Amino acid sequence: MLGYVFKGLYGYALVFALMVLEGVSLPVPSEVVMPLVGYYASLGFIDPVLGLLLGTLGSLVGSLIDYYTAYYLGTPFLLRYGRLFGLDKNRLGSLSRWFSKYGAAAVFGFRFLPGFRALISFPAGLAGMRIVGFVVVTFLGHLIWDSILVYIGYAFATQWSIIIGLVDRYLYIIAVIAVIVIVIYIVMKLRMR
Template sequence: MVEKIINVVIFVLDKTGYTGIFMAMALESACIPIPSEAILPFGGYLSFTGRLNPVLVIIFGTLGGTMGSIGAYYIGKIGGRPLVEKYADKLRLSRSHLEKSDYYFNKYGEKIVFFSRLLPIIRTFISLPAGISKMEIKKFVVYTLLGSLLWSIFLGYAGYKMGEKWTIIREWFHFADIALVVIIIGFVFYKIIRRKLRK
């Protein structure tokens, strides 16, 4: 399923350039399962071929990610948790991913909005708990913009430098996703065991 989505994204970006990068990043940041690990490196590859400007790829990727995140923020703020859960299945939002985002936001506070932009999986969903908790919009936009900028620079530049081998980046992030899930599961078990030992 993910591979099919990636192939469609690549086809669209190949035809639409900057507009496609902006829209794809906006959708990804609005909790639609379009991996930025394919969007930005492919944009970097198009820069490598001379079809796009690498700086503009980063700018459009950052703006798209920020706008999509703002949309998700207001969904959480206006509708609250009940609305998010009601349409989670229809939008193919993973409940486990939403719960992880809730956990990190509640544990680390508003600054996680910035740091989560550099984390696979969590970065896509963190805007919802930020909206639900009614985080100050100015802070949210600043943290999101800065985090999205770093993410866009990293992946866009990586795609540019890798050139025709840009698809390797997707494989790296596949393993990163698995590693993150393993770390989270390990942390949960650690907390459970620690509580039992205390009792």
């Protein structure tokens, strides 16, 4: 059942949309989405190269949204609303210091650190990093990371089939639990403000 979601144009659109959400610091891990691209590619449901490129472009779009949010709205906006994305004053300060010290290398390097992958776009936008440089290092970082994840999903397809079988069996329960967790997460973040 879940496999048919990844089949055809809908599958590519889903990969792109999920990776945009991952790129804007929402709790949609690329560590789950991109191995699924590899797994479903091994079954012939999706082209691995096209899935990889669309996932990487989705991450890039999400990163650009974060970059421009910081660039145009600045520190006060991020301090006020950044907590919704796990970005508080201390984390923003640490990222900004790291960015000012390492610049483009920081943007590239952070693309390989789960939990910080999307957040580095904020200090890049605050610092006004040149957009061409930002796009190049962000795209390359995402492409390398996503390639590794797609390969893992493809290479370990037999292990994934066990997990996917369980997910298929309990898909509706998992979906309801996921929606509840996301709603609780957003409500908690809003209450902390």
